[in-house]
Amino acid sequence: FGPFKTPSTLNLLNWFWNCGSLKSVGDRDRLVREVFNAPEGFNPLDVQVADLHTLDKLLQSPGQLQVANKNDMDSHSGLFAFADGWIESAVDIVVPDGVPCSLGETEAPKFSVVHLYYRKLTEVIKAAFMSPAAKRFHFSGYKQFWQPPNDQAAPQHVFDEVYTSDSFQATEEEIQVYRQSRIVIFLGK
Numbered sequence: 295f296g297p298f299k300t301p302s303t304l305n306l307l308n309w310f311w312n313c314g315s316l317k318s319v320g321d322r323d324r325l326v327r328e329v330f331n332a333p334e335g336f337n338p339l340d341v342q343v344a345d346l347h348t349l350d351k352l353l354q355s356p357g358q359l360q361v362a363n364k365n366d367m368d369s370h371s372g373l374f375a376f377a378d379g380w381i382e383s384a385v386d387i388v389v390p391d392g393v394p395c396s397l398g399e400t401e402a403p404k405f406s407v408v409h410l411y412y413r414k415l416t417e418v419i420k421a422a423f424m425s426p427a428a429k430r431f432h433f434s435g436y437k438q439f440w441q442p443p444n445d446q447a448a449p450q451h452v453f454d455e456v457y458t459s460d461s462f463q464a465t466e467e468e469i470q471v472y473r474q475s476r477i478v479i480f481l482g483k
Contacts, residue, residue: 299340299344300337300340300344301332301334301335301340302329302332302335302336302337302338302340302341303340303341303344303346303349305328305329305332305334305336306329306341306346307346307349307350308328309321309324309325309328309329318454320454333426378413378421379413379414379417379421380411380412380413381411381412381413381414382409382410382411383410383411383412384406384407384408384409384410385406385407385410386404386405386406386407387404387405387406387407388402388403388404389402389403389404389405390402391403432455432457434457434466435457435458435459435462435463435466436457436458437451437458437463438451438452438454438458439451439452440452
């Protein structure tokens with residue numbers, strides 16, 4: 295759960311930071327479902343003894359987080375455990391200094407970033423789909439409407455997630471048409 299000590303603290307802060315800055319009835323329901331009724335249980339005492347402000351600051355400055363030992367490939371103790379696919383690297387970034395340079399980037403000043411940790415995008419995607427949270431993923435879009443209390447008013451389309459947007463719906467329809475045309479062509483040969 296690093297850097298959290300208990301699943302209760304992890305679930306609470308995950309809900310807080312990943313539900314946006316404005317909370318809705320849906321967010322409240324998600325709090326009850328994913329925090330208070332989490333499969334691993336919720337213990338209010340865990341949250342009472344946790345220093346949430348310190349954890350917030352720690353999450354905002356990942357350089358202070360514990361990193362797993364490179365020699366211990368089975369270590370799951372650090373946030374950037376190598377066994378979880380994290381790769382340590384260094385990178386030099388060319389920083390323009392405003393002085394015209396006839397030799398191009400080779401003469402420009404460089405800023406070195408050491409201890410950069412990253413994961414391959416495919417590994418991140420695979421991990422996301424294998425996580426327990428994948429049960430809540432939306433693989434197809436939908437439209438959500440709100441009916442104002444006035445019976446005469448038209449329902450209003452609610453846009454709260456990317457999969458409820460018109461552009462997501464249009465792209466999804468294009469993909470379905472493309473898939474169907476490919477199937478027809480394939481079956482026709």
